[in-house]
Amino acid sequence: MANLGLLQYKTASEMHVEQAAEAQQMAAEEERRRQLVESSLGAHIRRSWESAKTAKQEVEYRLLDCLRRRKGEYSPDKLSAIRKEGGAEIYMMLTATKCRAAGSWIRDIMMPANERPWGLRPTPVADVPDEYIMPVLQQLQQQAMQAQQQGQQVDMAALVEQAREQVRQMAQEKAEEAAERHEVVIADQLSEGGWNDAFEQFVDDFVTYPTSFIRAPILRRVPTLEWLEGWQPVKTTTVRPEFERVSPFDMYPSPDATNIDDGAFIIERARFTRLQLNQLIGVPSFNEESIRRVLEQYGQGGLRDWLWTDGERAELEGRGHEWLTHGETIDGLIYSGGAQGVTLLQWGVNPDDIEDPLAEYEIEAILIGQHVIRVRINRDPLERRPYHKASYQPVPGSFWGQAIPELMADIQDVCNATARSLVNNLAISSGPQVEVYEERLQPNEDPTNIYPWKIWRTKDGNVTGNNAAVRFYQPASNAAELLSVYDAFEKRADDATNIPRYTYGNENVGGAGNTASGLSMLMESANKGIKDAIRHIDRGVMRRVIEALWLYNMQYSDDPSIKGDVNVVARGSSAMLIREQTSMLRQQFLQLTRNETDMSILGMEGRRKLLDSVAEKLDMPGLIPTEEQMEQNLAQQQKAEQAKMEAEQQLEQAKGQAEVAVKQAQAQKYGADAAETQADTQIAQQQAPLDAQHLLAEIAKLIAETQGKQNERTAVESPVANQQQPGRQIPAGNAQVPARGLSRLPGAMPGYA
Template sequence: MASLGLLQYRSAADLQADEQAEAQRIRDEQERRRQLVESSLGAHIRRSWESAKMAKQEVEYRLLDCLRRRKGEYDPDKLTAIRKEGGAEIYMMLTATKCRAAAAWIRDIMMPANEKPWGLDPTPVAEVPDAYLRPLAAQIQAQAQQMQQQGQPVDMAALVEQAREQIRQAVQEKADDAAKRHEDVIEDQLAEGGWDEAFEAFIDDFVTYPAAFLRAPILRRVPTLAWLEGWQPIKTETIRPEFERVSPFDLYPSPDATSVDDGAYLIERARFTRGQLNQLMGIGQGSGYNDEAIRRVLEQYGQGGLRDWLWTDGERAELEGRGHEWLTPGDTIDGLIYSGGAQGVTLLQWGVSPDEIEDPLAEYEIEAILIGQHVIRVRINRDPLERRPYHKASFQPVPGSFWGQAIPELMADIQDVCNATARSLVNNLAISSGPQVEVYEDRLQPSEDPTDIYPWKIWRTKDSAVTGNNRALNFFQPQSNAAELLSVYDQFERRADDATNIPRYIYGNERIGGAGNTASGLSMLMESANKGIKDAIRHIDRGVLRRVIGALWLHNMQFSDDQSIKGDVNVVARGSSAMLIREQTHQLREQFLQLTANDYDMGIIGHDGRRKLLDSIAEKLDMPGLIPSEEQMQQNLASQQEAQQAQAKIEQAKAQAEIAEKQARAQKYGADAGQVQADVVQTQTETEAARQMAPLEAQKLLAEIAKLIAETRRSTDGGAGLEGAGPAGRIPGGAAPGGAAQGRAGGVPRQPGEVPRQR
């Protein structure tokens, strides 16, 4: 009995059969939708691919020409014409030199050692989250009630404004902290996702081709290492964003595109390995990858690969050093990555699940991957601004065009003239390197070989049948035009500096002349050259760096579980100003450090400000850990203060001891004050008496000296000396002989105050 009244009874077998039927219906619906997607969407991608290939033919000629000029090789048609004329096939690598110099210059600015050319700055007025606004009303109400209970007047408008201001300050501080933490997260994602390698390759494309491309971020499941207890390694898998350089040969915009986002579609021709396709399985339903379609691709093309050769692939492979690819079938699998817009109705017709289409009449940006006849991925781009995961920059953009101009194109005419001049120079040097010989073979002996010429050779000739000067050999020297050709080459080589804004002195050429002979003049020239390269770097900032960091920030804001990194911030690209920031800021910091090295300024900025200034300078000089942290500095200051206080106590104790000692001495000296005063009076009296007796003592001394001289003369000449001593028998000096002045024994004069010795 199937039913009784309002109750229905079914057996377990019936229920199981119904579940199996429902599961089979779902599988059939998914298979029907997959086949519809592969037939409808796959056909649309193929039609778009053919249209994009046709529109890019002229650009592919330009790409090949740029690559040839960078590699230093002639166009096949031009090389055939040169060989037809004969002579040298030399190619002057002027374009390669400019491209290498520009790439090194850009890497030095965009990839500094201890800095990053980007940042996250909070918006000037950060948005206030609801979590802060909800308790605002309760807080204001409680404060108003408290003021009313205390009998104070309540101004609700002032209370609301005060609370809002406090919340804005708190939110701004939170946004600053979140921006700093988010910068660390993005920097870690860039390091692990291969940003440096991809960006270096992008810079090479930037200076070589009319446009360079990066694809980021790409979510992939990659193997990583984890550590168990005891530091035992274990292999795990994680999904992380990665970054790839996309060759300009492999990107095909729609014919109406002027940027990566405004065209109807954008197609990348990609090559997958079996390992990469396996990594795409199991990422999750949100990624849009179809594991069943990937398995079918591996079954069909996993062994022999899939190559969709284009007409440019052969020469491109030769120029890129991959000429062996033509000899081996390879194991890679070609695919088309499609990014374009479609209406919701069209997506439903293509078989996209109705759960993903909110409005059938709305326009949706989708991402799809087609390999052979299988669409392995269909996903609606969930970027709020519908930006595609491709980023482009050109050395010199052309307004209204998808492709810009590259360095090889800017100096193409100059490179051609330099090549022609160099070929003419080599040919002329070869012709004028030795004499030309005119030979009359009828004048030579049969044994002579006119092509065998060497020094001191003797030519055997015959008589000429023609009268006159008819020599058997005539030599003449062709004219050398080397100086003129070198002058032409130098002039056009200098023109390359103006055409590319990459002067020779940037990469170490010492032949500058003019203002470049002085340090200040060279500095002015360098600053002028910086303007050109900064303009090119600005294109990288706007087209690539800001977009990539913004995409990572948006990805983390949407899918990261770490709430501490989320905040209202702006992405700031600092590449174009990194040159000035690095040089000028460092110089200004050093000047500021010297100007504030005084007590007055130190009282303003304080020790913490001085520490921050020193820390910033040490960071630029790659001296980590030299300046102590704020906590360490506080500890050091506390230790110094304790030491100063101890020293002050010691000095105070010493001062008190000295004061006590001086007081004791003063008391002792006070007891002897009378005696000291008597000694002073006696000393003054003796000094005055000595001063009065000084003239008498001086006269006595002169008399004794005169007497001593007279006695010495008498003892020498028996008294004769007295008669010739002077008039009236007197001694020079006015002392009479035999006077009061007597000499001392031994001829030593007596000192003042000394009593004469009796004879």
């Protein structure tokens, strides 16, 4: 280094040396901090783990007992005692039936087909961001200045009140729009993050164990597909929230905990694969060097931290092969707990993350073996831990609740004992008991070989008196009494669990259940018990998960349209009641509005919305057209009606023209007929004289012939008559009658001479 007055300069080589030294110093500091974290924080996690294991020993017995009862298996001690006494080892699956019924009931309510058991609702008084307030204030100032320039009196109080009301309405509308958009975003995150699978497993745990757990949201870098031009797939990665069910066997709360957030810590026992650990390299808050050391030490042979419950748990869960195979998974501990800033600095946490050494910080750390691969401060503003729990029957002041198998444990034991006694009694009373006096049997007789119509060969006894060689005794059957005891205790299970048999299809209800109205009342009473259990899921899981997603989106989403002041509404416990009441009221409303007056008020759009809501509740989406489709349909109908009217008008015109043409044709026909008639009349008039003359000639001829024949007969009969009178001659042959004589003939037409 050289000095030139107040200036200093360094050569390039000197600067490279100093930069290398600084980098080496920073690496050494980072390594020292990492080793300090692994030594001090790792030791703290190990101590917390040991204390949590000790406090959970009794709970682990309960967890195993619940799982055995759900699977229908006896504990090793109980099974040994049963086998020692002999007889049947039957296990009545009453607990499994109740658990399955409760699980399906809860899924039906909490996982509806076309609804969400949650929602976002704006707060009554939504917070107003500055970007909404400033334009209104500027507009208010402009109005006041214009009024003052015009010489008007300005009531600033009224203007301020008007502006306040305007801002409030604007904020409320924006909050409602943001809540609707945010619901869609959260629904998409739940779908892509595996919420349905995790929640189904959670429900199985909920009806089986004293407490069930879900971890959410878990931010993970996951592989995804993107499509380029020509539909070419490209593998990329993205960070998204995911959801996991956590087994109650793997959760270890601190001894002083009564819920997730109030204890000193909570530890999850997790298993990692090599692929999962490799995906964590390069993710913020994960230490790459520690992950590589874990892979180097445990990547080939795995790391299994076996506990005393793991063997029986694996057998009951159907993973008994884990004891026989060489696993490659790596066990780790996920620690979530609070610590003071000074303690975190002593553990080696980066000082840049500690604003106040005396403040309390919530941290999350992952310990694998002796290596802490992650340490981060929980950035949740309310410092809530990413775990959520619920119990079928919570116990006030206790972290663990009561499960269905525990609520009906005594009833299940009595039913098992009764069933075993029933099977043993049926077996022993199914045939006779035989007493054999072997001294009286012949040597070749086998008393164990008994069959119908067998002949027993006996001999005299050496003792006084001949006692019977074979005697038969029939044990009494107690089946009816045992069955009545079993039925009575089986019914008691309905009261103990609030899950009646008729809720899952058992037809033997009796009493009020024999009628439709009575069964409806019984179902409504049974709903109270299951709604109370679902309410625990709403408060402990559903609301917390949706709030965590909402807060994550509010902090890190780039979409400003989804951000707003809202409250999370968990609708699971009231979903069934609301669904039934709403469906019934909508059906009634449909019937009441089927008149012209109400239809004129509702209009086509109102009726469409009502029908659409009813169809959606009936699981018939897409049946009712949308507003745009309805408008298109109405336009098409109007066009069709207009075309039909035009066609009818054209048809009417054509029909009228045809009728006119027909009438004209008829008129022409009538004219032709009249002309023909007139012509016939004229011809008839012209032919009439000729016809008359011809007729007269014919008549005259006929008369002449008639007179000639009479004269001939007269001449034959009287010769005198043949004489001619004097002065008169009648010519022979055809005598002609004088014309004047025709006028005297009877029937002669006047005017003809």
